[in-house]
Amino acid sequence: MKNRVETGSLTNGPIDLVLSCVDNYSARMTVNAICNRVNQIWFESGVSESALSGHIQILVPGETGCFGCASPLAVAEGTEGTIKREGVCAASLPTTMGIIAGFLCQATLKFLLNFGTLSYCLSYNAQSDFFSSYKIAINP
Numbered sequence: 210m211k212n213r214v215e216t217g218s219l220t221n222g223p224i225d226l227v228l229s230c231v232d233n234y235s236a237r238m239t240v241n242a243i244c245n246r247v248n249q250i251w252f253e254s255g256v257s258e259s260a261l262s263g264h265i266q267i268l269v270p271g272e273t274g275c276f277g278c279a280s281p282l283a284v285a286e287g288t289e290g291t292i293k294r295e296g297v298c299a300a301s302l303p304t305t306m307g308i309i310a311g312f313l314c315q316a317t318l319k320f321l322l323n324f325g326t327l328s329y330c331l332s333y334n335a336q337s338d339f340f341s342s343y344k345i346a347i348n349p
Contacts, residue, residue, distance in 0.1 A: 214249050226250040228317060230310070241276035244268065251276075252320075254313045256306050263309035264332040265316055266345070273329050274345035305335045 217224050227249055229240055237253060244251040248270045256263040268275055312331060319325045329344040 214243055214247055223247075224249070226252060226317070226320065228252045228254075228313065230254045230256075230313070237276050241268070245270050245275055250320075252313060252317060254309050256309055260303075260305045261336050262332065262334045263305050264330065265309060265313045265328075266330045267316060267320070267327055268345075269329075271347075274347045278345055278348035305333070308333060308335075 213224075214227060215223055227240065227244055229237070229251065230253075231237055231240070232255075237255075240251060240253070243249070250270070251268040252265065253268060253276060254263070254265040266276070267273065312333070316327060316331075319327055328342040330342065332341045333339070
């Protein structure tokens with residue numbers, strides 16, 4: 210993957226940014242390590258297992274905290290592998306996924322076309338239609 214980030218553009222040069230929506234912490238930490246190693250901007254997104262909340266993050270090496278700076282509570286508590294609950298299917302509420310995907314696309318366009326204000330971390334709660342926006346600080 211590191212080689213793809215460094216040379217995977219249409220012109221065989223470095224890509225402009227990485228977009229992701231993976232479903233586990235391990236994969237996010239792999240992308241995080243590679244992007245940090247090659248100084249690559251990364252737009253990360255995710256939806257909760259219940260599909261009742263989601264987020265996008267814009268991670269800029271040296272400017273914002275990386276994904277490892279703010280580990281999810283489930284990882285900090287060592288319960289990531291035990292979160293999966295029988296009978297819970299995030300696909301039962303695809304609107305939240307569509308909303309998060311739309312925010313990720315909008316942030317990407319704002320970045321590439323240089324307009325508007327980027328929210329470095331934007332969270333959405335579908336149950337209460339609540340949004341929060343903040344910037345994750347670098348954790349030395």
